[in-house]
Amino acid sequence: MEKKKDTLYVNGEFLKDGSDFKTGYVSVRDGKIHEMGNMCELDFKGNDSEVIDLKGKFVYPGFTDSHLHLIAYSQEKLNEVDLSDAASREDIVEKTKKFISERGIKPGEWVIGTGWNHEKFSDKSLPDRQLLDEISDENPICIKRVCHHICSVNSLALSVAGIDRETESPDGGSLDVDSNGELTGVLRENAMDFITDILPSMEVASKLRELIARGCDEFVKKGLTTVHSDDFFFVEDKKMLWDVFRDMAENEKLPLRVVLQLRASKVEDIKRYAEMGLKSWDRIGKLSVGPIKIIADGSLGSRTAALEEPYCDDKTCNGIMVASQEKLDELVYESFINDFDVCAHAIGDRSINAVLGAFRKNYGLYKNKGLRPSIIHCQITSQSILDNFKELDVIANIQPLFLNSDWKIAESRIGRKRMEYSYCWKKFMDGGVMCAGSSDSPVEDFAPLYGIYAAVSRMDLEGSPAGGWFPEEKLDVSRAIDLFTKNEAYLSHEEDIKGVIKMGNYADFTVLSHNIFEVENEEIKEVEVIHTIVNGRMVQ
Structure with missing residues (x-):
C-alpha cells in the first residue's frame, strides 16, 4: 500500500496558547499535528509532503459551537x-x-x-x-x-x-x-x-442525510471545525438517526466533527440510548456521542423561562418549568448511572437552581465517573448560583450572541436589579466557572466570529447599544476565543487532543484574514474566514 503523504501548511501565523502568533509551519500526519516550527527550520529537500501556502494568514485552533441544532x-x-x-x-x-x-x-x-x-x-x-x-x-x-x-x-x-x-x-x-x-x-x-407529534414524519434516512450534509457545508464556511448538535427530538426512531450519523462518519461524509446531544424527556429515552450501545464521549471518526440533553424551562422572550420572582412586565407570570424537580432528579440520575454526561437547558434562575439541585444530589456519582455536566444558556443567575456552579464543577454553556436580540427586552422582563447577574459571562469566568461558547443556531447565527464579537463588544450586529450593554461584562479577546476553542475541548473531554495548536493535537484550524487581537472589537465580525481545516484536510 502506498504511503500517504504528509500535508505541510507553511507561511502561517499560528496562534500560540495565549495571544501571540508565531510565523512558521505545521506538518500534518494522520490528521494530527506531527511537527511544527519556524520557516527557517524547514528543509524542503527530500520532503515529499503536499505543501499548502497559507500566505501569512492567521491560524487559530479550530472554532467550535458547543450547542446548536444542525x-x-x-x-x-x-x-x-x-x-x-x-x-x-x-x-x-x-x-x-x-x-x-x-x-x-x-x-x-x-x-x-x-x-x-x-x-x-x-x-x-x-x-x-x-x-x-x-x-x-x-x-x-x-x-x-x-x-x-x-x-x-x-x-x-x-x-x-x-x-x-x-x-x-x-x-x-x-x-x-x-x-x-x-x-x-x-x-x-x-x-x-x-x-x-402530528407533523409529517422526518423518519426518512435520505432526507436526514441531505439535511445533515447541507448544515455541515454551511458550518465550515464560517470557520467551524466542531459542532455539538441537539437533533434527536426530530425523530421517534432514534436508532435510525444514529445509524445515519454513524454511516456518514464511517464513510467520511462529515466535513467537520459532530458531537451529538441526546435529547431525553423521559427515562425511557435514556434507556433507549443505552440499549443502542451509546455512551458519552465514545467516538467514531469525526462523530462523538455527547451528553443527554434535558429541557428544564422555556425562553425569556416568550416569558416561559422559569424565574424565582415574577416577570416585571407581567406580575402574573414567573415562567414554566418544563420538567418538575422530581422529573429532573430522575432524568439526571438515570443519565449518570448509564454513563451519560448531562447538559440541561435552563435560562431562568428557578430552573437553574432546580438543575443544580439535581446535580448536587448526584455529585458523588458523576465525579466518580469523571463526568462533566453542563447547563446551556444560564442567563438569569445570582451570586449563589455562580457559587454553586463553581462548587459542583458545572460547566456554563453560554451564547454571547443572544444579546443581539435580548438586550432590548431583558431589563423590561426582569428589572434592573436582576440584570446585575444576568448574561454575566465575565462574573462566571472571574469566579472560576468553566464556560464554553455556542449560538443555539438557528436561534442566532452560528458564525463563531459573531459570538466572539458579541462577547468582547457587548453589542448587537448593528453596533448597538453604543459602548456595549452592561460593558463591565465584556470579555477580553483571549477569553472570548477560549470559549470557542480550548474550553469546548474540556467540555467534550478532549483537552488532551484539541483546542490549542500543539504537537499531537488534531490538525483542526480556522484561518482568518486578520489578527483579531489587533483589530477594533467592533470590527471582529467583519473578519473573513479564509480556510477551515479539519483533521488536516482543507474543507473550506
Whole structure:
C-alpha cells in the first residue's frame, strides 16, 4: 500500500496558547499535528509532503459551537417559511402566502414557518389563529417563534390536532385562551407537542442525510471545525438517526466533527440510548456521542423561562418549568448511572437552581465517573448560583450572541436589579466557572466570529447599544476565543487532543484574514474566514 503523504501548511501565523502568533509551519500526519516550527527550520529537500501556502494568514485552533441544532437549521432553510425579518403581523401573512404560492403547496399539506419575534411588532402582540386563518383555511399552519418555545397555529391545525376548548394544558406547557375561554392558537412549551407529534414524519434516512450534509457545508464556511448538535427530538426512531450519523462518519461524509446531544424527556429515552450501545464521549471518526440533553424551562422572550420572582412586565407570570424537580432528579440520575454526561437547558434562575439541585444530589456519582455536566444558556443567575456552579464543577454553556436580540427586552422582563447577574459571562469566568461558547443556531447565527464579537463588544450586529450593554461584562479577546476553542475541548473531554495548536493535537484550524487581537472589537465580525481545516484536510 502506498504511503500517504504528509500535508505541510507553511507561511502561517499560528496562534500560540495565549495571544501571540508565531510565523512558521505545521506538518500534518494522520490528521494530527506531527511537527511544527519556524520557516527557517524547514528543509524542503527530500520532503515529499503536499505543501499548502497559507500566505501569512492567521491560524487559530479550530472554532467550535458547543450547542446548536444542525437538522433544524437545515430544515428551516430548505423547507420552512423564513419569518426572521417579519416586522409586523401583516408581514407574516404576506410571507406565508407567498411561500404557499411559490412552493405550490397543495390543500391539506402542512405549512411550517419559523423565526418570528413579536418584539419587532409595533403592538408586540403574538400572532394568533385568526391571523393565520387569513392565510389559509385549506392548509394547517404552524409558525414557531424565534426561540422555538412558542408556536402559533391556525384553526385547521387545532382541528387536525384534536385540540378544542375542553383540551387541558399539559404539565410544563399551556394552551393560551382569550377572555372568553376560546383558544387563541398560541401554544407554549410542552403544549407544542400536540402539534409536533402530528407533523409529517422526518423518519426518512435520505432526507436526514441531505439535511445533515447541507448544515455541515454551511458550518465550515464560517470557520467551524466542531459542532455539538441537539437533533434527536426530530425523530421517534432514534436508532435510525444514529445509524445515519454513524454511516456518514464511517464513510467520511462529515466535513467537520459532530458531537451529538441526546435529547431525553423521559427515562425511557435514556434507556433507549443505552440499549443502542451509546455512551458519552465514545467516538467514531469525526462523530462523538455527547451528553443527554434535558429541557428544564422555556425562553425569556416568550416569558416561559422559569424565574424565582415574577416577570416585571407581567406580575402574573414567573415562567414554566418544563420538567418538575422530581422529573429532573430522575432524568439526571438515570443519565449518570448509564454513563451519560448531562447538559440541561435552563435560562431562568428557578430552573437553574432546580438543575443544580439535581446535580448536587448526584455529585458523588458523576465525579466518580469523571463526568462533566453542563447547563446551556444560564442567563438569569445570582451570586449563589455562580457559587454553586463553581462548587459542583458545572460547566456554563453560554451564547454571547443572544444579546443581539435580548438586550432590548431583558431589563423590561426582569428589572434592573436582576440584570446585575444576568448574561454575566465575565462574573462566571472571574469566579472560576468553566464556560464554553455556542449560538443555539438557528436561534442566532452560528458564525463563531459573531459570538466572539458579541462577547468582547457587548453589542448587537448593528453596533448597538453604543459602548456595549452592561460593558463591565465584556470579555477580553483571549477569553472570548477560549470559549470557542480550548474550553469546548474540556467540555467534550478532549483537552488532551484539541483546542490549542500543539504537537499531537488534531490538525483542526480556522484561518482568518486578520489578527483579531489587533483589530477594533467592533470590527471582529467583519473578519473573513479564509480556510477551515479539519483533521488536516482543507474543507473550506
